[in-house]
Amino acid sequence: MALVTGSGHxxxxxxxxxxxxxxxxxxxxxxxxxxxxxxxxxxxxxxGRDAVHVWxxxxxxxxxxxxxxxxxxxxxxxxxxVHNASDVTPAPLAAITADDWHRAFRTEVVGLHQxxxxxxxxxxxxxxxxxxxxxxxxxxxxxxxxxVLGTVKAAVESLTxxxxxxxxxxxxxxxxxxxxxxxxxxERGPDSERLLAGWENRAPNGRLPDESGVAxxxxxxxxxxxxxxxxxxxxxxxxxxLST
Amino acid sequence: MASAFEAAADALxxxxxxxxxxxxxxxxxDADLEDDLGxxxxxxxxxxxxxxxxxxxxxxxxxxxxxxxxxxEALAGGADARxxxxxxxVAFVTGSGHxxxxxxxRELxxxxxxxxxxxxxxxxxxxxTTxxxxxxxxxxxxxxxxxAQPRHLDDMFDQIRERFGVLDIFVNNASxxxxxxxxxxxxxxxxxxxxxxxxxxxxxALRAAELMTRGGDIASxxxxxxxxxxxxxxxxxxxxxAVEGLLxxxxxxxxxxxxxxxxxxxxPIYGELLDRYPESSRLIRLWESISPERRLRxxxxxxxxxxxxxxxxxxxxxxxxxLADSGVTIPMQAYx
Numbered sequence: 001m002a003l004v005t006g007s008g009h010x011x012x013x014x015x016x017x018x019x020x021x022x023x024x025x026x027x028x029x030x031x032x033x034x035x036x037x038x039x040x041x042x043x044x045x046x047x048g049r050d051a052v053h054v055w056x057x058x059x060x061x062x063x064x065x066x067x068x069x070x071x072x073x074x075x076x077x078x079x080x081x082v083h084n085a086s087d088v089t090p091a092p093l094a095a096i097t098a099d100d101w102h103r104a105f106r107t108e109v110v111g112l113h114q115x116x117x118x119x120x121x122x123x124x125x126x127x128x129x130x131x132x133x134x135x136x137x138x139x140x141x142x143x144x145x146x147x148v149l150g151t152v153k154a155a156v157e158s159l160t161x162x163x164x165x166x167x168x169x170x171x172x173x174x175x176x177x178x179x180x181x182x183x184x185x186x187e188r189g190p191d192s193e194r195l196l197a198g199w200e201n202r203a204p205n206g207r208l209p210d211e212s213g214v215a216x217x218x219x220x221x222x223x224x225x226x227x228x229x230x231x232x233x234x235x236x237x238x239x240x241x242l243s244t
Numbered sequence: 245m246a247s248a249f250e251a252a253a254d255a256l257x258x259x260x261x262x263x264x265x266x267x268x269x270x271x272x273x274d275a276d277l278e279d280d281l282g283x284x285x286x287x288x289x290x291x292x293x294x295x296x297x298x299x300x301x302x303x304x305x306x307x308x309x310x311x312x313x314x315x316x317e318a319l320a321g322g323a324d325a326r327x328x329x330x331x332x333x334v335a336f337v338t339g340s341g342h343x344x345x346x347x348x349x350r351e352l353x354x355x356x357x358x359x360x361x362x363x364x365x366x367x368x369x370x371x372x373t374t375x376x377x378x379x380x381x382x383x384x385x386x387x388x389x390x391x392a393q394p395r396h397l398d399d400m401f402d403q404i405r406e407r408f409g410v411l412d413i414f415v416n417n418a419s420x421x422x423x424x425x426x427x428x429x430x431x432x433x434x435x436x437x438x439x440x441x442x443x444x445x446x447x448x449a450l451r452a453a454e455l456m457t458r459g460g461d462i463a464s465x466x467x468x469x470x471x472x473x474x475x476x477x478x479x480x481x482x483x484x485x486a487v488e489g490l491l492x493x494x495x496x497x498x499x500x501x502x503x504x505x506x507x508x509x510x511x512p513i514y515g516e517l518l519d520r521y522p523e524s525s526r527l528i529r530l531w532e533s534i535s536p537e538r539r540l541r542x543x544x545x546x547x548x549x550x551x552x553x554x555x556x557x558x559x560x561x562x563x564x565x566x567l568a569d570s571g572v573t574i575p576m577q578a579y580x
Contacts, residue, residue, distance in 0.1 A: 093497045101443050110434045139489050147493035154489025155482045162478035166426050
């Protein structure tokens with residue numbers, strides 16, 4: 001039983017699909033793009049997987065109440081929470097508004113905390129669970145227009161550690177995956193050829209990570225193999241942040 | 245002047261303790277240096293150099309001095325005779341009516357900076373801190389306002405512009421955060437802490453940079469709890485991690501304007517913040533027992549260290565989190 005927040009499209013969708021194909025029942029969540037959330041679920045159902053779509057914003061505690069009430073009503077418990085939802089504005093410092101700061105923080109940090117607090121009792125019902133957070137190397141290195149992203153992801157990594165410490169006694173392991181620029185995401189955006197070449201030049205093997213690589217890392221952190229890890233952040237960035 | 249003497253005596257006693265290891269409580273000002281304290285002439289230059297550096301004063305001639313009082317008087321004369329390392333500089337420290345902020349404006353003022361004291365919840369303490377400094381012959385003004393409110397920030401920076409026309413040092417010290425287990429942290433707690441620590445740093449730094457027409461320093465206080473888990477610090481630690489993330493971007497984007505941006509991460513320190521901490525006496529004993537020094541640091545020591553960094557523009561830091569915890573976060577604590 002897995003909830004992937006922000007999983008109507010992009011990386012979140014890839015994560016939900018990967019977990020469903022590993023046999024998990026997945027709760028797909030979307031907010032800005034409910035039609036895409038519905039499509040993700042329809043695709044999975046057609047493939048014989050167990051998936052349900054729950055609309056709502058993780059930045060809104062009342063929506064979270066409804067999301068978790070729906071999970072409880074349907075399954076009675078939760079095993080995995082993957083916090084992928086993100087709402088970050090790329091901008092230089094001088095152009096960042098208070099609203100940019102708030103939207104990012106409410107979705108990434110407060111949303112993670114509030115979702116984790118609601119997930120924990122549902123996980124405790126079956127003796128524990130796993131939480132995986134998504135973060136970004138921009139938390140440590142300067143990425144172009146990355147101030148909001150880097151600032152809130154630094155907070156996410158810290159909160160990942162605190163959640164690991166405070167939920168550990170309930171047998172809930174909390175870890176993160178730091179995802180560098182994804183090949184698919186750049187390919188979908190503007191000026192992709194030039195950007196892709198620029199990033200690939202920074203990767204030791206000339207390749208950027210892709211969604212399937214991230215999905216494998218998330219699945220690893222949800223597997224028994226990772227039961228002895230807590231509060232760590234796996235970096236899946238093709239090595240781009242290794243350079244001086 | 246009595247206050248210059250007191251500051252000199254204070255710096256001297258600290259220097260003697262550092263150099264000789266003598267317990268400070270045993271250092272009488274009128275004790276004979278050689279006969280009562282065992283401080284030979286040969287070790288005096290090191291002590292005086294250290295004290296003078298802390299004061300931002302020149303090292304005085306003091307061959308004939310036989311007591312700590314005589315050394316302190318010589319030091320005080322030096323402090324008065326020479327402009328401090330920050331003479332002509334303007335420094336703005338948020339949340340400086342009490343605690344570390346208050347100690348820091350006192351340190352910066354003692355180095356000759358004109359200081360802007362800021363308070364919001366504790367206006368009387370901000371005003372008292374300012375009055376103390378003015379009485380000691382320093383240049384200090386008090387600005388009331390909340391760093392979490394952009395309009396207050398606008399107003400405060402406007403006043404700094406009108407009064408001084410320039411800013412050299414901006415210290416993001418004001419903080420706000422619940423100290424509690426994560427299950428007690430509400431979205432409102434998060435919001436308040438984020439506004440005061442993170443958005444205030446961004447908004448304050450942008451406004452400060454406009455006034456730093458001759459380059460400058462932006463510094464923020466942070467905590468080792470951003471990177472390692474301290475009991476009850478889930479909210480504060482997470483928020484401080486965001487502060488550390490932001491400072492790296494500030495360093496990169498403001499660097500071309502000659503502005504250094506760094507953060508100081510003191511470990512647990514004696515003072516009002518720790519006293520307000522739930523179970524503070526148990527935790528103070530615990531931290532003292534695991535500290536390599538078997539003691540915590542004081543607010544004044546943190547302020548002195550921060551001021552020492554701010555008085556030396558040659559130090560090659562930018563975008564750094566300077567861990568100033570005396571090693572207290574190296575040993576690992578039990579969770580239960």
